[in-house]
Amino acid sequence: MNIVCVGGGPAGLYFGLLMKLQNSDNRITIVERNRPYDTFGWGVVFSDQTLNNLFHADEISAQKILNAFNHWDKIDVHFKGETITSGGHGFCGIGRQHLLNILQKRCEELGVDLVFENDVQDEVALALQYDADLVVASDGLNSRIRTRYADSYQPDIETRFCRFVWLGTKQQFSAFTFAFVETEFGWFQAHAYQYDEQFSTFIIETPEDVWLKAGLDKMEQEQAITFCEKIFARYLNGHALLSNAKHLRGSSNWIKFPRIICKNWVHHAQIGGKSVPIVLMGDAAHTAHFSIGSGTKLALEDAIELASCFSQFGPHGKAQVLEKYQALRSVDVLKIQSAARNSMEWFEHVDRYTAMQAPQFAYSLLTRSQRLSHNNLRLRDPDYIRGYEEWLANQLVPKKGDSAKPIPPMFLPYQVREITLKNRIVVSPMAQYSAQDGLVGDYHLVHLGARAMGGAGLVFAEMTCVSADARITPACPGLYEEQHVTAWRRIVDFVHANSTAKIAVQLGHAGAKGATKRAWDGIDQPLEQGDWSLLSASEQTYLAGVSRTARAATLDDLQRIKQDFVRATLAAQDAGFDWLELHCAHGYLLSSFISPLTNKRNDQYGGNLENRCRYPLDVFAAIRAVWPQHKPISVRISAHDWVEGGITPDDAVAIARLFKAAGADMIDCSSGQVSKLEKPVYGRMFQTPFSDRIRNEAQIPTIAVGAITDADQVNSIIASGRADLCAIARPHLADPAWTLHEAAKLGFTDIDWPLQYQAGKLQLERNLSKASEK
Numbered sequence: 033m034n035i036v037c038v039g040g041g042p043a044g045l046y047f048g049l050l051m052k053l054q055n056s057d058n059r060i061t062i063v064e065r066n067r068p069y070d071t072f073g074w075g076v077v078f079s080d081q082t083l084n085n086l087f088h089a090d091e092i093s094a095q096k097i098l099n100a101f102n103h104w105d106k107i108d109v110h111f112k113g114e115t116i117t118s119g120g121h122g123f124c125g126i127g128r129q130h131l132l133n134i135l136q137k138r139c140e141e142l143g144v145d146l147v148f149e150n151d152v153q154d155e156v157a158l159a160l161q162y163d164a165d166l167v168v169a170s171d172g173l174n175s176r177i178r179t180r181y182a183d184s185y186q187p188d189i190e191t192r193f194c195r196f197v198w199l200g201t202k203q204q205f206s207a208f209t210f211a212f213v214e215t216e217f218g219w220f221q222a223h224a225y226q227y228d229e230q231f232s233t234f235i236i237e238t239p240e241d242v243w244l245k246a247g248l249d250k251m252e253q254e255q256a257i258t259f260c261e262k263i264f265a266r267y268l269n270g271h272a273l274l275s276n277a278k279h280l281r282g283s284s285n286w287i288k289f290p291r292i293i294c295k296n297w298v299h300h301a302q303i304g305g306k307s308v309p310i311v312l313m314g315d316a317a318h319t320a321h322f323s324i325g326s327g328t329k330l331a332l333e334d335a336i337e338l339a340s341c342f343s344q345f346g347p348h349g350k351a352q353v354l355e356k357y358q359a360l361r362s363v364d365v366l367k368i369q370s371a372a373r374n375s376m377e378w379f380e381h382v383d384r385y386t387a388m389q390a391p392q393f394a395y396s397l398l399t400r401s402q403r404l405s406h407n408n409l410r411l412r413d414p415d416y417i418r419g420y421e422e423w424l425a426n427q428l429v430p431k432k433g434d435s436a437k438p439i440p441p442m443f444l445p446y447q448v449r450e451i452t453l454k455n456r457i458v459v460s461p462m463a464q465y466s467a468q469d470g471l472v473g474d475y476h477l478v479h480l481g482a483r484a485m486g487g488a489g490l491v492f493a494e495m496t497c498v499s500a501d502a503r504i505t506p507a508c509p510g511l512y513e514e515q516h517v518t519a520w521r522r523i524v525d526f527v528h529a530n531s532t533a534k535i536a537v538q539l540g541h542a543g544a545k546g547a548t549k550r551a552w553d554g555i556d557q558p559l560e561q562g563d564w565s566l567l568s569a570s571e572q573t574y575l576a577g578v579s580r581t582a583r584a585a586t587l588d589d590l591q592r593i594k595q596d597f598v599r600a601t602l603a604a605q606d607a608g609f610d611w612l613e614l615h616c617a618h619g620y621l622l623s624s625f626i627s628p629l630t631n632k633r634n635d636q637y638g639g640n641l642e643n644r645c646r647y648p649l650d651v652f653a654a655i656r657a658v659w660p661q662h663k664p665i666s667v668r669i670s671a672h673d674w675v676e677g678g679i680t681p682d683d684a685v686a687i688a689r690l691f692k693a694a695g696a697d698m699i700d701c702s703s704g705q706v707s708k709l710e711k712p713v714y715g716r717m718f719q720t721p722f723s724d725r726i727r728n729e730a731q732i733p734t735i736a737v738g739a740i741t742d743a744d745q746v747n748s749i750i751a752s753g754r755a756d757l758c759a760i761a762r763p764h765l766a767d768p769a770w771t772l773h774e775a776a777k778l779g780f781t782d783i784d785w786p787l788q789y790q791a792g793k794l795q796l797e798r799n800l801s802k803a804s805e806k
Contacts, residue, residue, distance in 0.1 A: 040064025043314030044170035045135035047335035065151035075227025077325035080122040107206035109394035109397035116394035120412025125227030196237040203271035218242030321376035322356035371401035406747035441750040452664035460761035461492035465550040468525035470510030487771030497598040502541035511667035520607035536611035542583035544568040544622030618705035668700035671722035688730040743774035
């Protein structure tokens with residue numbers, strides 16, 4: 033094959049040498065705009081895992097790279113005068129120029145043609161010149177080729193909010209170092225690491241509004257560097273900050289990160305009478321934020337994968353090669369980009385976490401991408417996690433006293449008003465569709481009783497409707513008749529008598545989503561008989577052409593419904609519930625007022641966000657007035673409608689602040705189910721970022737919910753301050769004793785089981801201990 037790589041960065045060089053190794057008859061030409069052995073940049077970072085990939089692909093260059101690496105194991109986080117250190121991270125740093133020099137020399141040894149000082153303007157002419165069978169567009173972040181064929185590649189480019197500058201220093205760092213400094217203008221942060229015996233990379237980042245307030249946009253480069261040296265003086269120990277872009281003004285040297293992903297990675301061009309694929313690689317195809325250090329890693333792994341595909345299918349199977357290359361790499365890149373986005377957003381909003389004390393701030397930083405969990409940190413540095421768990425327990429449970437064994441975060445007690453939960457696990461409210469005319473029975477006794485005995489701190493009953501016409505289905509429970517109170521009291525009394533769990537009721541009104549069949553008979557499908565009239569904030573049909581049309585609620589309707597909520601609240605107290613939640617999510621009646629997708633009113637309950645929240649807040653005030661002051665009320669909201677023009681996470685923070693001001697104790701952070709046009713982005717713990725924002729921006733406790741499936745995730749969420757409680761749904765359907773079983777897996781034995789089950793506790797713990805030893 034005749035292969036031309038446009039751009040002599042890591043991607044182009046590595047692909048060139050791998051293809052030459054694969055077949056020495058391949059003619060590989062790499063065209064680079066810079067001079068030979070001349071490049072820009074400071075150090076780059078690899079993980080130990082990336083090094084393993086390089087050794088597998090080409091041991092000779094990998095060994096040279098390894099010999100040049102500066103390896104470190106620890107991360108230091110400097111915040112508010114404290115330094116928090118954790119170990120076991122396994123990273124390597126190397127100068128970008130040194131890395132490229134190693135790859136350039138390896139290419140020359142193998143017979144790859146390197147053409148320097150050629151700034152390619154016309155890749156078609158270049159392909160004709162070398163009779164190319166394949167063109168690799170490895171021309172970097174600002175790829176001309178990607179721009180020229182944008183209709184084929186369909187790039188999605190999102191410019192982010194922080195300004196950052198890539199500098200160097202001769203100050204040496206024994207660990208990967210994060211330093212945070214508060215100035216009169218706002219917070220600045222540094223990402224620093226040593227990459228050889230002489231130099232360290234020193235990246236400085238700050239939100240653009242802080243950058244502007246500091247006047248950095250108007251400073252010459254020398255002024256800007258002097259400004260930064262003063263900010264980070266304590267970490268530089270008298271050493272200067274250095275730039276390798278001396279021709280740039282300060283404002284030009286500070287850039288904003290562009291997040292790039294392309295829908296397609298291949299463009300087919302007709303060149304010299306044949307179809308020549310032009311394939312993207314490295315930063316031309318995708319970017320990953322520098323805070324997880326994966327840009328160069330992704331570029332090298334692109335090269336490895338494309339070479340591997342050619343090895344599998346051969347030069348005559350280019351169609352299969354390119355199809356598989358994109359299919360495999362796009363998935364891997366999306367995973368990295370998802371983690372990178374979490375990391376990037378954490379640094380963009382550092383001020384969200386600056387109210388934390390240094391130990392929790394550092395833990396939040398370490399787990400910011402959701403790739404590194406509580407168990408991962410324990411494996412890397414058991415002493416760090418042991419110390420952090422002890423610190424966290426002493427913060428969250430004052431005067432706890434010393435414990436021979438630290439308490440996992442999920443098993444720390446939690447107090448709201450005068451209600452104390454024994455741990456942070458919540459059984460989510462999950463619709464069971466098993467009531468008769470609103471009346472719960474033996475099924476609900478067994479269902480809720482089993483989960484209360486299963487170890488959770490708080491057990492939620494499913495959404496309980498405040499009137500017969502507030503039900504989702506005829507099989508939904510209610511609290512609007514005296515016999516309902518008696519039936520619920522039987523369940524509540526059982527929970528209190530046979531467990532140490534608390535039990536909560538969630539009050540709601542289905543609104544436009546009412547009068548439907550049970551889920552297994554046809555979810556959201558309207559009843560064929562026995563239905564009732566529907567109300568919503570504004571006239572709407574939930575499923576166009578399918579659902580019954582709900583009419584807009586009148587003021588008289590709203591007054592009646594508010595009284596229904598009050599009556600149900602009094603009934604819940606009479607039944608003995610410990611906790612009450614107001615359901616303002618998922619497109620039900622109160623949610624329909626909050627979302628602009630469903631609220632088109634022009635009275636005092638429509639318009640801006642404050643007006644749209646007015647009726648749900650009126651209902652909240654009414655139930656808070658009659659619910660005992662020593663018992664909490666939480667509010668479930670949809671923190672994201674996942675539809676253009678709907679509620680956004682920014683709105684969710686504002687909604688939470690309104691409910692906090694009204695006296696809410698906690699926000700239960702769900703999302704979606706307001707419109708069938710929604711396009712949610714699913715994944716593990718996918719709604720936890722909403723909880724994180726609301727808790728740390730609105731400064732109100734939260735419940736995280738959504739694809740939280742194991743103790744490790746719960747421990748990570750609680751320990752990092754992303755939520756105060758975690759609601760577990762489907763795992764609790766599969767395993768009523770999920771909490772007890774997760775405790776046993778962790779080796780945490782200081783947890784109460786029902787006395788009748790003690791023998792099972794001992795055997796389970798013994799069996800798991802033996803398995804762990806093996």
